[in-house]
Amino acid sequence: MENKKELGNWLTELNLDHPLVIAGPCSAETEEQVLRIAHELKDTDVSYYRAGIWKPRTRPGNFEGVGALGLKWLQKVKAETGLKTATEVANRAHVELALEHDIDLLWIGARSTVSPFIVQEIADALQGTDKVVLVKNPVNPDLALWLGAIERLATANIKNLGVIHRGFSSYEKTKYRNTPEWQMAIELQTKFPDLPLINDPSHITGKRDMIFDVSQTALDLNFDGLMIETHFDPDNAWSDAAQQVTPSTLVQIMKDLKIRKESTPKVAYNDQLKNLRAQIDVMDNQLLEILGKRMKVAEGIGTLKKQENVAVLQSKRWNEILGKMVLEGEQHNLSEEFILKLFKAVHQESINHQELILNK
Numbered sequence: 001m002e003n004k005k006e007l008g009n010w011l012t013e014l015n016l017d018h019p020l021v022i023a024g025p026c027s028a029e030t031e032e033q034v035l036r037i038a039h040e041l042k043d044t045d046v047s048y049y050r051a052g053i054w055k056p057r058t059r060p061g062n063f064e065g066v067g068a069l070g071l072k073w074l075q076k077v078k079a080e081t082g083l084k085t086a087t088e089v090a091n092r093a094h095v096e097l098a099l100e101h102d103i104d105l106l107w108i109g110a111r112s113t114v115s116p117f118i119v120q121e122i123a124d125a126l127q128g129t130d131k132v133v134l135v136k137n138p139v140n141p142d143l144a145l146w147l148g149a150i151e152r153l154a155t156a157n158i159k160n161l162g163v164i165h166r167g168f169s170s171y172e173k174t175k176y177r178n179t180p181e182w183q184m185a186i187e188l189q190t191k192f193p194d195l196p197l198i199n200d201p202s203h204i205t206g207k208r209d210m211i212f213d214v215s216q217t218a219l220d221l222n223f224d225g226l227m228i229e230t231h232f233d234p235d236n237a238w239s240d241a242a243q244q245v246t247p248s249t250l251v252q253i254m255k256d257l258k259i260r261k262e263s264t265p266k267v268a269y270n271d272q273l274k275n276l277r278a279q280i281d282v283m284d285n286q287l288l289e290i291l292g293k294r295m296k297v298a299e300g301i302g303t304l305k306k307q308e309n310v311a312v313l314q315s316k317r318w319n320e321i322l323g324k325m326v327l328e329g330e331q332h333n334l335s336e337e338f339i340l341k342l343f344k345a346v347h348q349e350s351i352n353h354q355e356l357i358l359n360k
């Protein structure tokens with residue numbers, strides 16, 4: 001990815017004074033519907049008009065999209081409103097049709113990103129294009145797969161790239177349709193700071209009343225833009241009805257969101273920030289030092305257990321520690337979720353150290 005510096009030029013060139021907004025219906029349904037939503041989004045923050053033409057449905061029998069016919073409607077959108085157009089492509093035929101109809105932005109859906117064969121086919125079909133190509137995260141939380149797709153596109157000499165964070169499916173029921181696992185998007189952003197990062201709160205939440213909060217979190221985490229499904233009659237949409245918002249709700253969301261600056265040249269701010277960060281660095285080092293010491297003690301326990309041939313895992317003792325630490329954590333304003341994660345990790349490392357001693 002030598003050319004990653006240039007990957008985000010398409011976004012810089014838009015010269016926006018707000019986050020990028022991609023909006024439009026989950027699916028193109030009729031010509032009337034597509035054009036009506038587009039006209040309602042015309043004089044807003046929206047730069048790209050999205051509409052799914054080929055819909056990847058998890059189960060057959062649901063509405064699978066209007067097909068190539070919808071591309072003509074998107075061309076009309078561009079001609080009548082000036083909005084740039086965007087749609088999902090999932091194979092070579094889709095790419096060729098989208099290019100023929102001069103679609104400005106193509107995205108690879110979450111169910112396609114999981115398949116290197118599909119991604120490679122799309123990359124080959126798009127070879128050298130100057131269209132914008134965005135890659136949604138794969139349905140499973142696998143950063144390598146997400147990065148792999150970007151690499152395949154970059155290798156095919158596609159210069160205008162970006163990623164869409166739409167959350168990850170999980171077996172457990174959560175309040176999200178797809179859990180955000182924000183740390184994955186953050187890691188990707190840290191590795192490739194020049195790659196535009198767009199949040200898709202519609203598919204993360206699955207519910208329109210949660211969209212604002214997730215969008216705000218995304219902006220707080222320095223995301224470059226939002227993709228929000230929009231329909232004039234969300235409840236009667238042919239797909240993803242529960243998560244679509246009306247154009248006027250979208251405008252309100254954009255108005256209410258707090259847009260954070262990436263930084264400020266203010267001297268006092270930067271001095272204080274530097275000071276606080278120095279304190280954090282010192283404490284992080286102290287944390288490591290104390291964890292190292294704790295493992296040394298664990299090794300001592302390992303030696304003792306070895307002498308007496310006692311098992312490493314002592315569940316009763318461990319459950320007592322966990323319970324105590326959750327209560328103790330409360331005193332320090334640390335959430336139960338965090339304490340459980342932290343101590344499970346510490347415990348695992350401790351077991352690993354003891355195992356080494358026992359099996360020496």
Ligand code: PEP
Binds near residue numbers: 056
């Ligand atoms: C969509 O954007 O409508 C879509 C199908 O999204 P995803 O690939 O994230 O499920």
Ligand code: MN
Binds near residue numbers: 229240
């Ligand atoms: Mn959708």
